[in-house]
Amino acid sequence: xxxxxxxxxxxxxxxxxxxxxxxxxxxDVKDLFLPKEEIYLVFHKKKDSVEQDExxxxxxxxxxxxxxxxxxxxxxxxxxxxxEPLDSFYKERRDSIxxxxxxxxxxxxxxxxxxxxxxxFDRKGDIFIFEKDGYYFAEPLTDRAKExxxxxxxxxxxxxxxxxxxxxKQKVEKEIEKFDIVNLDKKLYSVFNDKIWxxxxxxxxxxxxxTFHCPVCYCFDIQDVDRTNWGYRERVWxxxxxxxxxxxxxxxxxxxxxxARMRNRIMHKFAYYPVSYKEYQCVGCGKCVEVCPxxxxxxxxxxxxxxxxxx
Amino acid sequence: xxxIKGKLKSMLRNGEIDGVLGFxxxxxxxxxxxxxxxxxDDINKLSNSLFNILNIGTYIRRIKDFKKIAVLVRGCExxxxxxxxxxxxxxxxxxxxxxxxxxxxxxVYTVEKEYxxxxxxxxxxxxxxxxxxxxxxxxxxxxxxxxxxxTSCVRKETPTVDLQTQSLNENGEDLIFPxxxxxxxxxxxxxxxxxxxxxxxxxxxxxxxEVCPMCYCESCFVDSNDPVWVEPGYSIEDIISFHLIKIxxxxxxxxxxxxxERACPExxxxxxxxxxxxxxxxxxxDYISGKTVQEKPMFGEYKLNDxxxxxx
Ligand code: SF4
Ligand code: SF4
Ligand code: SF4
Ligand code: SF4
Ligand code: SF4
Numbered sequence: 001x002x003x004x005x006x007x008x009x010x011x012x013x014x015x016x017x018x019x020x021x022x023x024x025x026x027x028d029v030k031d032l033f034l035p036k037e038e039i040y041l042v043f044h045k046k047k048d049s050v051e052q053d054e055x056x057x058x059x060x061x062x063x064x065x066x067x068x069x070x071x072x073x074x075x076x077x078x079x080x081x082x083x084e085p086l087d088s089f090y091k092e093r094r095d096s097i098x099x100x101x102x103x104x105x106x107x108x109x110x111x112x113x114x115x116x117x118x119x120x121f122d123r124k125g126d127i128f129i130f131e132k133d134g135y136y137f138a139e140p141l142t143d144r145a146k147e148x149x150x151x152x153x154x155x156x157x158x159x160x161x162x163x164x165x166x167x168x169k170q171k172v173e174k175e176i177e178k179f180d181i182v183n184l185d186k187k188l189y190s191v192f193n194d195k196i197w198x199x200x201x202x203x204x205x206x207x208x209x210x211t212f213h214c215p216v217c218y219c220f221d222i223q224d225v226d227r228t229n230w231g232y233r234e235r236v237w238x239x240x241x242x243x244x245x246x247x248x249x250x251x252x253x254x255x256x257x258x259x260a261r262m263r264n265r266i267m268h269k270f271a272y273y274p275v276s277y278k279e280y281q282c283v284g285c286g287k288c289v290e291v292c293p294x295x296x297x298x299x300x301x302x303x304x305x306x307x308x309x310x311x
Numbered sequence: 312x313x314x315i316k317g318k319l320k321s322m323l324r325n326g327e328i329d330g331v332l333g334f335x336x337x338x339x340x341x342x343x344x345x346x347x348x349x350x351x352d353d354i355n356k357l358s359n360s361l362f363n364i365l366n367i368g369t370y371i372r373r374i375k376d377f378k379k380i381a382v383l384v385r386g387c388e389x390x391x392x393x394x395x396x397x398x399x400x401x402x403x404x405x406x407x408x409x410x411x412x413x414x415x416x417x418x419v420y421t422v423e424k425e426y427x428x429x430x431x432x433x434x435x436x437x438x439x440x441x442x443x444x445x446x447x448x449x450x451x452x453x454x455x456x457x458x459x460x461x462t463s464c465v466r467k468e469t470p471t472v473d474l475q476t477q478s479l480n481e482n483g484e485d486l487i488f489p490x491x492x493x494x495x496x497x498x499x500x501x502x503x504x505x506x507x508x509x510x511x512x513x514x515x516x517x518x519x520x521e522v523c524p525m526c527y528c529e530s531c532f533v534d535s536n537d538p539v540w541v542e543p544g545y546s547i548e549d550i551i552s553f554h555l556i557k558i559x560x561x562x563x564x565x566x567x568x569x570x571x572e573r574a575c576p577e578x579x580x581x582x583x584x585x586x587x588x589x590x591x592x593x594x595x596x597d598y599i600s601g602k603t604v605q606e607k608p609m610f611g612e613y614k615l616n617d618x619x620x621x622x623x
Contacts, residue, residue, distance in 0.1 A: 036514060037545045106429075107429070108429050109340070110340065175429075202347065203346075203370075205369070205521035205522050205574075207516050207518035207521040208518075209514075209518045209576045212516050213576060221543070223542075223544065236544055236545070239516075289340050291576035292342070293342070293364070293365065293570075293573070293576070294342065294344050294522075295342030295344050297339075297340065
């Protein structure tokens, strides 16, 4: 059921639900769900006691105009953090966010969502919208979406209008380059010790920018920060591309070498994860390609791996 | 480039070199990547272009067990290698350097912002680039998209290489460092505001450190957790501590190649710091890093007439 709602009206309803955070094209959203810095507790040293501060103040937000690839990544984050053992900080934040997904009509050079079985018009999030001449064609997808407005009051989009959405979808899908990595996941295990990883990682500087910007990467580290007379415990992003990520207290580092870290990143996304959970740990947004200072292109890497696997 | 490639291939065939280190063109994402070419096919792929945004010096230490390798270098990279040799990180006798002419390196993020669409192709002209894509054709003048460090490059020539491909007296740079001047003219409040705005965006990914050829420490002060020199997390004082300590470690060693700035995924203008130390060292000590292999690093040498006005 897709409803036709005047733009201003729709935005008013959203405003009533929570503060609107509009996502500009090309801007990451992970920070809104899994912030790069999440404070767990704050304490002050008093004369002869330690006091804990109140500091969490989470307001309701409407994250507006998320592209479907990022909406998919939020589903994957949810899967990780809302399973048992549930992450209460994540849940509290997540429950306060309404996700409004906008059909992606302007794919860029890095996109490859279709190769992973996704579409720039995937119905995801709480509400899916398509913009047309001062109107939104909007589709509520969750119970939370039903709270936002009385959907029944609005007319369904006409058949012609619906067809238009479908046509636009086909047009945009065609603009995105597609390649095939079906069944690559299981085969990747067979090249674990291949020299290909050294070849692929020669250029990589292990900066981790690809994983920080990846909307699906969820690795974190918990740190205590000690200031004079006060301090806090916080969760910060971490990345398997860093050598200290796997550095053990014993002094041993199982992934001391560059290529082992590159291998872990690719294997986690395209082998370990899909083999365990039937989903890629990648949504094809291409952000990692865009931010990598050495122009490391995960699409090329996958195609190169496919060649090696089939040799 | 083609005649050099011929020469390099014959050197490879004769066993004079084990391979050639240089950059390979990559259509998208507009960033050329380093390759250690060990076959004639690979040598054919090497290119010298505006999209060589990194510093090749970063990659030399990655190549293990070689007798001699050839390296394609631009002005700042030649100086990088001189410095690395002076700091005993690499052995100059094992390198065969080929000097390339340089028009500067592009700031890829600015290019993308200027075009704001899906780019299919970029053509390089004398003074501009022509971008083709879904927003039509757009010509952008080079000085709009060239890295700010490149517009105040201290030496585009490569006088110390083994094979020259450019004439040596083509540039008489006037070193004005416009970006630094802009900051220096601000009062301290505005300056703080400026840097705070910049560094608030930092995710501490350390791409800037990792791409820097002179940041080669096996273990960096910022990664140490015993003792903790800089606290983790994103408080502005910690972020700025990292950048200030890094830049102090770079004084006299930074070649102002701008790789750090171009690598930063957040578009933080690190060149304000690198250009500032470059400018001050020229003004106060008449020192340009890496001019020759023989020259001692700035802090490896003491002269009686050194300016001492900062010593308390
Ligand atoms: S962003 Fe690029 S250079 Fe940095 S860790 Fe990822 S692949 Fe390596
Ligand atoms: S791995 Fe790259 S393309 Fe895949 S979701 Fe992460 S950033 Fe996007
Ligand atoms: S790729 Fe690396 S950083 Fe990303 S989720 Fe997997 S292990 Fe974590
Ligand atoms: S590359 Fe940019 S974001 Fe990353 S640590 Fe350096 S300044 Fe910060
Ligand atoms: S600090 Fe930046 S400009 Fe200086 S040498 Fe390193 S990468 Fe180049």
